[in-house]
Amino acid sequence: MPVLKADNVAAVLRKGASARLADPLPARFAVGQTVHALNINPPTHTRIPRYVRGRRGVVHSDHGVFTFADAHARGETVPERLYSVRFSSEELWGPQGSPGGSVYVDLFESYLASAT
Amino acid sequence: MNELPMSHHKHNDPLPETVLRVKALESLLVEKGLVDPAALDALIDTYETKVGPRNGARVVARAWADPAYRERLLSDASAAIAELGFSGRQGEDMVVLENTPQVHNMVVCTLCSCYPWPVLGLPPVWYKSAPYRARAVAEPRAVLEEFGCSLPEDVEVRVWDSTAEVRYLVLPMRPRGTDALNQAQLAELVTRDSMIGTALPRSP
Structure with missing residues (x-):
């Protein structure tokens, strides 16, 4: 990897490095669909927080296709669809959850299964 | 000794x-x-000295003053923010969350410290701290209270955990009594924390 020089800092920061990919992958889940976050515990890097594993949520939006972070940490570029999934506070925290509150979590497709 | x-x-x-x-x-x-x-x-x-929350404040002030810009900001945030010259690293894929009288949005990254650099600069220490990251998702109202942000009981609190590639910016509600202010004056009311969702904007 080339060394970043002072002269290039502004251009590199301005350009950014989006993880979005153009791969036209079909969407396995639709907005509004009820899904389960899988109870998975990979020994390597992952972006599924523990507090949603095994919990039921609803697909709020489809962000499109991005580099799958877990694979990227291994140096691989694997396209995968990314969703915003809404979990009710009570689903996550039980009686200590706040009624009506919710947490929206960005989750890759392979973290999810259909709950219906 | x-x-x-x-x-x-x-x-x-x-x-x-x-x-x-x-x-x-x-x-x-x-x-x-x-x-x-x-x-x-x-x-x-x-x-x-160059990139920080004053950028985000300009975005918010423009959205308050210009309904067409607000529409663009809510439908394609990255492009609308780039219109003002703010783009790049850690702001490539932006989503703007609009606060309303019914809904209050608040952003966290429970896994690390993901934050929209082009509009807010680098995250404050508390944003990266374990207590904020753990508590924002579990007891957001208690955290808001500690920030001095007291919301009516009937307001729905939505917490956004930026666990992946999308970065979030909160569009706070325009304070009352600001009809006569121009965009530069409006931007002065927009604090960093009001764009993270842990505070409300200043009153004029």
Whole structure:
């Protein structure tokens, strides 16, 4: 990897490095669909927080296709669809959850299964 | 005996070991030619003096003043923010969350410290702290109260955990009594924390 020089800092920061990919992958889940976050515990890097594993949520939006972070940490570029999934506070925290509150979590497709 | 006064050992100070490790790593990387110290200075200067929450405040003020811009901001945030010249690293894929009288949005990254750099600069220490990251998703109202942000009971609190590639910016509600203000004056009311969702904007 080339060394970043002072002269290039502004251009590199301005350009950014989006993880979005153009791969036209079909969407396995639709907005509004009820899904389960899988109870998975990979020994390597992952972006599924523990507090949603095994919990039921609803697909709020489809962000499109991005580099799958877990694979990227291994140096691989694997396209995968990314969703915003809404979990009710009570689903996550039980009686200590706040009624009506919710947490929206960005989750890759392979973290999810259909709950219906 | 330790001669330093106790006040030098505040609980929030970074561990001396961490500071030493960073210094050691930096000098090693520079020595090996992997890091250009001038580039490091340019990076620090960028986020100390050029890029910060005043950028986001301009975005919010424009959205308050210009309904067509607000529409664009809510439908394609990255493009609308780029219209004002703000784009790039850690702001490539933006989503703007609009607060309403019924809904209050609040952003966290429970896994690390993901944050929209082009509009907010680098994250404050508390945003990266374990207590904020753990509590924001579990008891957001208690956290908001500690920030001095008291919301009516019937307001729905939505917490957004930026666990992946999308970065979030909260569009706070325009304060009352601001009809006569121009965009520059409106931007003065927009605080960093109001764009994270842990506070409300200032009143005029």
